[in-house]
Amino acid sequence: MTSSARPLLNRRLAEFGTTIFAEMSALAVRTGAINLGQGFPDTDGPEEVREAAVRALRDGRGNQYPPGPGVPELRAAVAAHQERRYGLAYDPDTEVLVTAGATEAIAACLLALVEPGDEVVALEPYYDSYAACVAMAGGRRVPVTLRPHEGTFRLDLDELRDAVTDRTRLLLINTPHNPTGTVLTRAELTAIAELAVERDLLVVTDEVYEHLVFDDAEHVPLATFPGMRERTVSIGSAGKTFSFTGWKVGWVTGSRELVGAVRSAKQFLTYVSSGPFQYAVAEALALPESYFSAFRDDLRAKRDLLSAGLADAGFSVFRTAGTYFVTTDVRPLGETDGFAFCRALPERAGVVAVPNAVFYDDREAGAPFVRFAFCKRKDVLEEAAERLRRLAG
Ligand SMILES: *Cc1c(COP(=O)(O)O)cnc(C)c1O
Numbered sequence: 001m002t003s004s005a006r007p008l009l010n011r012r013l014a015e016f017g018t019t020i021f022a023e024m025s026a027l028a029v030r031t032g033a034i035n036l037g038q039g040f041p042d043t044d045g046p047e048e049v050r051e052a053a054v055r056a057l058r059d060g061r062g063n064q065y066p067p068g069p070g071v072p073e074l075r076a077a078v079a080a081h082q083e084r085r086y087g088l089a090y091d092p093d094t095e096v097l098v099t100a101g102a103t104e105a106i107a108a109c110l111l112a113l114v115e116p117g118d119e120v121v122a123l124e125p126y127y128d129s130y131a132a133c134v135a136m137a138g139g140r141r142v143p144v145t146l147r148p149h150e151g152t153f154r155l156d157l158d159e160l161r162d163a164v165t166d167r168t169r170l171l172l173i174n175t176p177h178n179p180t181g182t183v184l185t186r187a188e189l190t191a192i193a194e195l196a197v198e199r200d201l202l203v204v205t206d207e208v209y210e211h212l213v214f215d216d217a218e219h220v221p222l223a224t225f226p227g228m229r230e231r232t233v234s235i236g237s238a239g240k241t242f243s244f245t246g247w248k249v250g251w252v253t254g255s256r257e258l259v260g261a262v263r264s265a266k267q268f269l270t271y272v273s274s275g276p277f278q279y280a281v282a283e284a285l286a287l288p289e290s291y292f293s294a295f296r297d298d299l300r301a302k303r304d305l306l307s308a309g310l311a312d313a314g315f316s317v318f319r320t321a322g323t324y325f326v327t328t329d330v331r332p333l334g335e336t337d338g339f340a341f342c343r344a345l346p347e348r349a350g351v352v353a354v355p356n357a358v359f360y361d362d363r364e365a366g367a368p369f370v371r372f373a374f375c376k377r378k379d380v381l382e383e384a385a386e387r388l389r390r391l392a393g
Contacts, residue, residue: 012136012138013132013135015135016131016132016135019128020355020358021037021038024342024352024353025037025038025352027352028352030346031350032350033345033346033349033350033352034380034383034384035352036306036351036353036376036384037342037373038354038373039323039324040245041324041376042375042380043243043377044243044244045243045244046243046287048283049283049287050244050280052279052283053247053276056275056277057276061275061279062275062276062277063275063276065272065275066272066278067272068271068272069093069097069098069263070096070097070272070278071098071282072092073278073279074098074285075092075251077281077283077286078092078096078098078285079095079096079253081285086220086221086224087224088221088223088253090253091256094259094260095255095256096253097251097252097259097262098272098278099251099266099273100248100269100270100274101237101239101248101249101250102237102250103129103248104266104269104270104273105250105251105252106127106130106133106204106235107269108252108262108263108266108269109233109262109265110133110134110139110172110204111137112261112262112265112266113169113202113204113261114134114139114169114170115169116139117140117167118138118167118169119139119140119168120134120140120142120170121144121163121168121172122142122144122172122174123144123145123155123172123174123177124145124359125145125146125180125359125366126172126174127178127359128359131361134172140167141361142163143163143360143362144160144163145360145362146177146180146182148329151318152180152181152182152318152319152321153177153180153181155188157188157192160191160195161195168199168201169201170204171202171204172204173192173205173222174205175205175207175219176209176213176217176321176322176323178324179323179325179356180318181318181320181323181325181326181327183217183218183219186218189220189222192222193228196232197226197227197228197231201231202231202233203222203232203233204233205223205232205234206235207221207236208235208236208239208240208241208250209240209322211296212241212295212299212324213296214303214321214322217322219322221234222234223253223254229255230258232258233253233254233259233262234252234254235250235251236250236251237250238277238281241284242281243295243375247274247277247280247281248277249277249281299375301378302376302378303326303374305378305382305385307320309384309385310328310385312388313333313388314332314392315329316329316331316332324374324375327356327372328369329369329370330369331368335368336368338355338356338357338366338367338368339367342354342355342370348391349391350387353371354370354371355371356370356371357369372384
């Protein structure tokens with residue numbers, strides 16, 4: 001402590017304590033519970049991608065500072081991926097920027113594009129770094145809450161329109177959506193795009209789960225809608241798609257002007273990162289479609305396994321259309337407070353989950369919801385489902 005009465009942590013960040021993941025992961029270690037709290041796979045990604053990283057290290061590629069915008073091989077691979085999948089053409093030299101994961105991309109976008117006092121409209125519940133990054137940029141966050149509707153969480157488009165004011169600078173959109181597992185439909189995206197054009201807003205889209213969509217859900221980047229390419233920064237990441245969350249390789253794509261602005265902030269955050277891994281991710285993005293579909297099929301089966309176990313245990317289970325997560329409602333179990341429920345769950349059932357309330361400004365609105373991650377080995381999910389069934393007994 002200093003002798004001054006002034007708190008060490010500045011006012012912008014004071015409301016953000018330690019993340020719930022630290023508390024819950026410590027609880028998992030202490031109790032030996034199965035950790036379905038944090039969203040990271042317990043199996044590493046493709047062997048050939050790991051080997052590509054080893055080769056890059058051995059060949060001395062990326063061991064020193066890579067170029068500021070990212071290595072040319074990865075920028076070309078990102079541009080090719082956007083073109084092939086979505087018909088979005090970006091110049092790899094000026095319209096693609098490699099970042100230290102999506103996390104740095106989010107921070108750099110907000111620090112670059114937001115003036116103090118600007119309002120940022122974001123879908124609530126939101127990924128935990130959004131609120132902190134808006135605060136660091138001096139912006140004001142304005143949540144639009146996704147509400148339960150027929151077994152999923154949906155966006156109320158009137159609520160979104162009402163949230164936009166003359167002070168709104170940008171929309172921060174995440175689809176496929178963590179933690180609800182919602183994938184915005186073409187109709188919803190059309191409405192968002194029309195609103196952005198009408199109100200002349202910038203849009204930042206977090207698409208880290210773009211490949212993890214199930215059944216008949218479809219991921220459509222907002223940048224593909226009329227009038228959106230020039231106002232949208234799209235964020236991608238290798239972590240979730242290739243099961244290498246420790247590598248921290250992400251990227252943004254957008255117009256030369258937008259990407260140039262984001263680069264201005266990014267160069268003073270990490271400058272560069274993940275040298276050898278950038279070469280490996282360039283190869284990963286060029287994997288055949290069979291890799292992506294097999295990964296998706298595997299995750300869909302895991303979603304089904306865990307969702308069924310949760311339903312048997314007595315939870316009300318929301319349908320997950322994308323991501324690593326399934327959100328549940330604990331009220332059918334006679335509970336009302338997801339926080340208390342998650343704190344007790346390791347002792348009661350030997351499983352760790354996360355209370356969705358931590359992703360809400362409106363804690364009340366998120367109180368009964370609890371998130372479980374299914375990006376784990378099948379035997380781990382089977383054991384977790386078995387343990388959770390105790391809650392029913
Ligand atoms: C995991 C996650 C991120 C962070 O991605 P990294 O590439 O690991 O930094 C960003 N947004 C959402 C919605 C996520 O779930």
